Amino acid sequence: MDLSATDAPRLDGKSIAAATTTVVLWASAFVAIRSAADHFTPGALALGRLAVGSAALLALLVYRREGPLPRAAWPGTAVSGVLWFGLYMVALNWGERQVDAGTAAMLVGIGPVLIALLGGWLLGEGFPRKLLAGMAVSFAGAVVVGVSMSTGGQGSSLLGIALCLGAAVAYAGGVVAQKPALRHGSPLQVTTYGCLIGAVACLPFAGRLVIEVAAAPLSATACVVYLGLFPTALAFTTWAYAVSRTTAGRMGATTYAVPALVVLMSWSLLGETPLPLTLLGGALCLAGVAVSRR
Template structure:
């Protein structure tokens, strides 16, 4: 029995989204595992370097549509913020806090995307969005309190993760207009290269990793570069072009759940008990921000990816 094109269009975007979520969740665990041996800068260069090679092979095997004019500005901003600073901040954060806590904190990303879209994409700033942002950041405060029992080290981890979420929000808003004309592989490849250039000041740390890094560390870095980055970013962009952004964004709530389960099995660690309350508030904040008022108001039509 052959599969009809209509059926393919039905299940392929969902499968792409599911693959992406599992890859992103596992990335939190991989980063946490590598944090005690690999520096944030070296990890960023290794991960993005491998991803750039894989994506380059995908891009240059097919006809290409290169950015033009203002699209280059958006690509540079997306790459520097989302691929460069995001990775550097998150890698450093996960040396201080567990993978599950980091995954929960990143849930404020959709709130930041909605807020930035209201400012820069002329989306309406609704009452529910403001309430949702307040609830979400209350959740961040609770997570910070839960992680501050060991002193400033864990608090800095929380703040760095929030910084990562902010740069992610900026990157998503910059990426959305690019999807109208450019192929997902092209966007991801060029943004990845921009992120790699952003991390270039840490080349010395990467050279040290090449000389002294263990085989196990390199296998983890290879995994991060190929799956959560090169493939998962591209499959999410593919899903975004075939599914409603709002419905797709809701699925990212599964990432912390998967990350916590994987961390418990592979690393033997779980977030502090109070952090679960904060994580729940972050999710509630996003859900509240998506409510419609009685006067019909458009939802923020931007993708709430949660890449790591």
């Protein structure tokens, strides 16, 4: 089946606001992770983030009285929780310690492409031409950003490359698995239980987390709390809300705005002045998103 641009579900104003919130908060996560990485190991950082996110989501779920996750939503939520909330976060945190930021950005950039391909194949979303064209432009922009930030492979390792590729595959698999679950459970239910499952999968890192929280400065711990409350609890919920109203491929394409926002946030918050080539790559990412959203 081949969906045309006019056949695909269109986002309303609330869904667009939700998608925008997700993209901005996920971009801010890269800055926060960079600030906390000197004091937290990859697994401990993932568990701390998921623990805070799970606590906030559970409190909201009880407050809204949405009840337990429907049985039909469990398979997709469980797969998404293990792959996206658990494996993706640990693999990405670990991979970014083994390769430079530019290489990581290029490797993880295949995630939205995989989402579009898997969504078209497994979910019957088809392969709209404008979506594929926009993603091609955005992926080219991600490569340009990566090349401009790369250190020429210095410090990179085969393990790091494998971890970043694994993170991209886990991300794509988690998104595609989550989409059917949203037919049966609410965005808040699916996000809450997915985050809980991811936290349980990361429990082997609990010992390290306790040790590192005790030794870390307050600013680093505050970054972990921020990651749990906003880029996890809030952003994953707004993502689920938006993706329940459109295709996984189209939502995946919007995440190509993240590299451009990361460049701007790093510039303003961390004083990391981008090169002209980096700005060009960011502009291409945004242009591709604009094409894919048409």
